[in-house]
Amino acid sequence: MAGPSTTPVRVLPRTPSLGRTYVRSLLAPRDGDALDLPRRSVEVRDVRADAGRLAAFARLCGFPLRAELPLPFPHLIGFGLQVDLLVREPFPFRLLGLVHVRQEFEQQRPLGADERLDVRVRATGLRPHRRGATVDLVTEVRPAGQDGEPVWRGLSRYLARGVTFPGTPAPAPAPLPAPEGPGALWRLPADLGRRFAGVSGDVNPLHLSALTAKALGFRRALAHGVWTASHSLAALGGPPPAAARFAVEFAAPVLLPSTVVHVVAERELAGRPGWSTAVRSRDGSRLHLTGRLEAL
Amino acid sequence: MSVPADPAAAPVPEGRLPRRAAILGGNRTPFARAGGRYAEASAQDLLVAAIDGLVARFGLAGEQLGEVVAGAVLKHSRDLNLTREAVLSTALSPRTPTYDVAQACGTGLEAAVLLANKIALGQVESGIAGGTDSASDAPIAVDDGLRRVLLALQRARTPQQRLAALSRFRPRQVVPATPRVTEPRTGLSMGEHAARTALQWHVSREDQDLLALESHRHLAEAYERGFFDDLLTPYLGLRRDDNLRPDTSLEKLAKLRPVFGRDEEGPATMTAGNSTPLTDGAAVVLLASDAWAAEHRLDVLAHLVDAQTAAVDHVRAGEGLLTAPVFAVPELLRRNGWTFDDLDLVEIHEAFASTVLATTAAWEDEEFCRTRLGLDGALGTIDRKKLNVVGSSLATGHPFAATGARILASTAKLLAERGGGRALISICAAGGQGIAALVEAP
Numbered sequence: 001m002a003g004p005s006t007t008p009v010r011v012l013p014r015t016p017s018l019g020r021t022y023v024r025s026l027l028a029p030r031d032g033d034a035l036d037l038p039r040r041s042v043e044v045r046d047v048r049a050d051a052g053r054l055a056a057f058a059r060l061c062g063f064p065l066r067a068e069l070p071l072p073f074p075h076l077i078g079f080g081l082q083v084d085l086l087v088r089e090p091f092p093f094r095l096l097g098l099v100h101v102r103q104e105f106e107q108q109r110p111l112g113a114d115e116r117l118d119v120r121v122r123a124t125g126l127r128p129h130r131r132g133a134t135v136d137l138v139t140e141v142r143p144a145g146q147d148g149e150p151v152w153r154g155l156s157r158y159l160a161r162g163v164t165f166p167g168t169p170a171p172a173p174a175p176l177p178a179p180e181g182p183g184a185l186w187r188l189p190a191d192l193g194r195r196f197a198g199v200s201g202d203v204n205p206l207h208l209s210a211l212t213a214k215a216l217g218f219r220r221a222l223a224h225g226v227w228t229a230s231h232s233l234a235a236l237g238g239p240p241p242a243a244a245r246f247a248v249e250f251a252a253p254v255l256l257p258s259t260v261v262h263v264v265a266e267r268e269l270a271g272r273p274g275w276s277t278a279v280r281s282r283d284g285s286r287l288h289l290t291g292r293l294e295a296l
Numbered sequence: 297m298s299v300p301a302d303p304a305a306a307p308v309p310e311g312r313l314p315r316r317a318a319i320l321g322g323n324r325t326p327f328a329r330a331g332g333r334y335a336e337a338s339a340q341d342l343l344v345a346a347i348d349g350l351v352a353r354f355g356l357a358g359e360q361l362g363e364v365v366a367g368a369v370l371k372h373s374r375d376l377n378l379t380r381e382a383v384l385s386t387a388l389s390p391r392t393p394t395y396d397v398a399q400a401c402g403t404g405l406e407a408a409v410l411l412a413n414k415i416a417l418g419q420v421e422s423g424i425a426g427g428t429d430s431a432s433d434a435p436i437a438v439d440d441g442l443r444r445v446l447l448a449l450q451r452a453r454t455p456q457q458r459l460a461a462l463s464r465f466r467p468r469q470v471v472p473a474t475p476r477v478t479e480p481r482t483g484l485s486m487g488e489h490a491a492r493t494a495l496q497w498h499v500s501r502e503d504q505d506l507l508a509l510e511s512h513r514h515l516a517e518a519y520e521r522g523f524f525d526d527l528l529t530p531y532l533g534l535r536r537d538d539n540l541r542p543d544t545s546l547e548k549l550a551k552l553r554p555v556f557g558r559d560e561e562g563p564a565t566m567t568a569g570n571s572t573p574l575t576d577g578a579a580v581v582l583l584a585s586d587a588w589a590a591e592h593r594l595d596v597l598a599h600l601v602d603a604q605t606a607a608v609d610h611v612r613a614g615e616g617l618l619t620a621p622v623f624a625v626p627e628l629l630r631r632n633g634w635t636f637d638d639l640d641l642v643e644i645h646e647a648f649a650s651t652v653l654a655t656t657a658a659w660e661d662e663e664f665c666r667t668r669l670g671l672d673g674a675l676g677t678i679d680r681k682k683l684n685v686v687g688s689s690l691a692t693g694h695p696f697a698a699t700g701a702r703i704l705a706s707t708a709k710l711l712a713e714r715g716g717g718r719a720l721i722s723i724c725a726a727g728g729q730g731i732a733a734l735v736e737a738p
Contacts, residue, residue: 051532055336064385065341066348067531114533238387239348 007122008040010089015044015080015119018201021087022095035165037135038089041122042081046144048116049073056199061227062234068110071240072230074119075105075154076200078139079226081121082156085137091123093135093160096204096216099250100225101134102157105233106245108296111152116144125157126165130172133165134158176249176290178278179265184235185282188223190257196227223254225289232277232291235262241273241295248291254279260288269294316599317412317583319735322426322705323350324579325531326538327693330431333534334576339368340375342531342578342695343382343428349529350424350580351387354594360389362420365407366580367397368428369696369726372435378428400726401647402605403427404579404700405733409603411583421588426580427697433576442469479726481611486618486726487648491557491566493616494650497657501565504649505549508570508690510680511646515687516542523686527705539573539693556648570649575693579701581708586738597708598719601734604628610728618651620730621722622658626669628732629720636676640717641710643703644678646689647724655722685710699723704735711737 054073055065063070086095111117118141125136134157141152193207205212206222213221229248233240240246254260259282267276274294280287325345328334334342343366351357366379375381379394399406404427411425437443441464448461478485494504518524519536554564556571582594589596606624608615616622621644629635636659644652658664659675666673686706689699700723707719719735 052336058341064344064382065337065532067345067529237384237390239385 009120010040010042012042012044012081012084015047015077016084018080018083019203021080021083022203024087035092035126035133035163036090037123037126038085038091040089041120042085042089043118043120044077044081045118046116047077047119049077049113051113053199054113057230060195060199061230063230066239067113068239069113070230071107071233071244071246072105072226074111074117074141074152075103075139075156075226077117077119078121078141078154079200079202081119081139082137085121085123092126093158093163098158098160100156101159102155102247102249103225103229104153104155104245104247106153106296108149108151108243110239110242111141118142118144118146128165128167128169129159130169132159132161132163135160176247176292177267177276178287178290179263179267179276181263181265183261183263183280185259186231186262186279187259188254188257190221192223192227192256193221196224200224200226202226218253218255220255223256225250228254228279228289229291232262232279232289233293236264236275236277236293240293243296244293245296246291246293248289250289251287252281254288258282267292313413313416313602314418315416315585316601317415318586318589318596318738319598319600319704319708320582320584320589320594320596321350321354322527322579322581322701322708323347323353324528324698324702324705325349325577326528326534326536327575327577327695327698328534328538329693330574330576332432332538332576333532334430335432337430337532337576338433339370339428339430339578340378340382340385342430342576343368343379343426343580344385345529345531346426346428346578346580346698347382347386347388347424350582352529353526354582357387358389359392361392362414362423363411364388364392364394364424365397365411366394366424366426366428367399367403367407367697369398369400369403370429370431370434371398373437382428398697399731400729401645401694401696401699402723402725402729402731403697404702405603405704405721405723405731406605406700408581408583408600408701408704409731409733412600412603415583415585422582422584424580424582426578426701427695427699428578429695429697430576431574431695436472439469439471439473441466445469479610479617482617485556487556487566487571488559489610489617490571490648490650491560491564493619493654494557494565494648495560495562496616497654499565499650499653499657501550501563503653504565504570505546507646507649507652508549509544509546511684511687511690512541512544513687514685515540515691518686523709527709537692539575540691544569566648566650570690572647572689572694575695577693577695577698579695579698579705581701581705595712596738597712598735598737600704601736602628602632603731603733604631605729605731607730608728615728616654617726617728618647618724618730619654619658620728621724621732622655622730623669624730624732625659625720625722626665626671626675628734632734634718634734636678638718639720640682640714641685641707641719642678642683643688643707643719643721644684645694645699645703645723646684647694649690651724652683655724700731704733707735711735
């Protein structure tokens with residue numbers, strides 16, 4: 001059986017700079033003939049959260065600056081590797097235009113803000129979708145130098161629209177329950193995408209300005225899904241359970257600037273504490289995000 | 297219709313509260329010199345970290361406490377509900393009520409006294425008290441002239457009024473106002489005030505340096521023997537107070553140049569070594585009734601017996617800005633029938649080494665005690681072996697509002713370690729104020 005230890009790994013000396021990788025993605029488009037995923041994973045070793053970036057992320061998303069990393073934070077370290085995998089490995093889809101449809105953050109225990117970590121990203125789960133095909137980029141985080149089960153795991157599911165992939169699309173999984181009722185108003189400023197790009201390094205033009213978003217077919221800039229997900233989690237208040245999973249599904253994108261509504265409901269799952277969240281447009285007509293936090 | 301007070305109503309017996317609040321433990325972040333390890337953390341982040349650690353140590357996740365009381369000296373105007381917002385980010389039940397208090401450097405201890413009094417009266421059974429401060433993340437306000445222009449602009453209804461408001465704008469108003477540690481009514485910094493008091497009480501440079509050295513030695517020893525293992529939670533990579541200099545010496549301290557009192561007529565003796573630095577950090581204590589502690593199977597370290605505040609006239613009478621505890625302590629002891637001989641531990645907050653030494657000198661001065669404190673003779677001498685035995689603010693640093701809770705938690709633990717005894721805590725504060733408290737092992 002092919003476990004993580006038998007998968008070939010390309011180790012990067014440091015987390016890649018995203019600006020350059022994006023340019024590369026624009027200049028070298030994929031031919032899209034081969035629908036195979038890269039077999040290699042990419043990894044950075046012995047890294048830790050940059051203190052300034054961590055503080056900026058916490059401030060922007062509404063987390064207090066704790067001794068432990070906010071549950072979504074390792075995704076930011078892994079995101080550079082995701083982009084590197086998409087651009088430098090033989091990946092079947094172009095980076096620009098991929099739609100983030102689902103994100104999971106999962107920890108077996110909270111990671112220390114100054115803990116040294118190995119971060120690895122691999123691609124898996126290429127499957128047909130009614131609007132194209134989806135692929136899962138899985139980020140695994142382990143204490144530096146340790147093998148075994150990851151202590152943190154992230155799953156980012158991206159949709160490549162218009163791709164034809166052999167097979168019948170699996171029936172859509174049961175959507176996460178979206179709580180109803182009155183919620184909190186979030187007034188999102190026009191520069192939110194730029195500010196999150198400054199923290200995350202994700203300089204995807206979709207989030208930077210109305211002009212760059214228009215070039216990609218949107219009326220205005222979009223809020224970054226990882227920001228919306230992180231802010232939803234931060235809005236739950238206290239720290240998540242020590243072992244926890246936060247899963248979100250992205251529906252309609254949030255255009256900037258805008259005012260949206262965030263709803264939370266406490267919902268036990270199999271006797272364990274859990275919370276459901278949803279982000280909707282102010283008039284309630286559009287669902288932007290549903291999320292579920294559960295203790296493991 | 298009002299009812300006249302009944303002159304025959306029984307007075308409250310002095311020094312007797314209905315019941316005493318128990319101190320069950322405490323937690324703090326390590327303290328960091330300003331602009332250092334915690335440069336990116338807000339006062340609220342620090343308070344969350346201190347409460348988080350306390351919640352973890354005492355198994356309080358999901359617990360609805362009677363109340364949480366805390367404050368900060370350097371406070372942003374947006375932080376009007378600082379403690380409430382902090383609690384909502386902790387694992388405590390969001391149904392735990394809170395309030396903010398402010399008494400300059402007395403904030404942490406005053407918060408504990410307020411909570412202890414509510415526990416004594418049976419109004420709450422449990423709670424957390426403390427304080428937090430970040431000198432790194434200090435608020436910066438717009439120039440007051442600009443603020444007035446903006447407010448007038450907001451009120452203006454006609455173009456003429458708007459123009460009139462704008463005409464009061466001056467380019468220099470764009471420079472923001474940063475908070476200063478100067479007394480509004482004297483224009484002097486706290487250090488300059490303390491230097492005057494040091495001269496008045498003939499406090500020598502050598503004695504100040506020696507007290508600073510002992511503070512560092514005591515704190516280093518306390519860390520070595522693990523005293524702080526259950527009083528502190530590491531934060532952002534810091535495990536100990538980074539102001540601590542275990543290897544400092546009298547020679548090193550003697551080399552430092554005086555920074556305060558250089559304009560006074562007399563020797564300038566106060567240096568960066570015998571004054572506290574600007575510091576970031578937060579500290580909290582867990583207080584409860586004995587019954588709540590027993591229900592939760594938690595040990596009582598000590599009880600908060602009584603407390604007293606005082607203030608001096610530093611503006612018109614020229615009394616030492618930081619000498620209010622000189623007046624609070626004798627009244628507190630008298631009311632409870634205690635003397636210095638009854639004390640096993642004495643904690644005097646080391647705002648400056650000279651503050652501690654001027655305070656003890658005043659209590660040893662027969663004439664001062666007779667004329668100013670109304671005593672028959674000198675209040676007495678503090679045995680240096682009982683003073684600040686695990687170090688104090690000169691070594692740990694002094695995030696203003698956090699200091700009271702730091703001292704209270706350490707004192708309660710010291711009494712529990714001894715298996716009995718009585719302690720006095722004395723803290724001076726800006727504005728010519730001070731607060732003192734008595735603590736006793738159960």
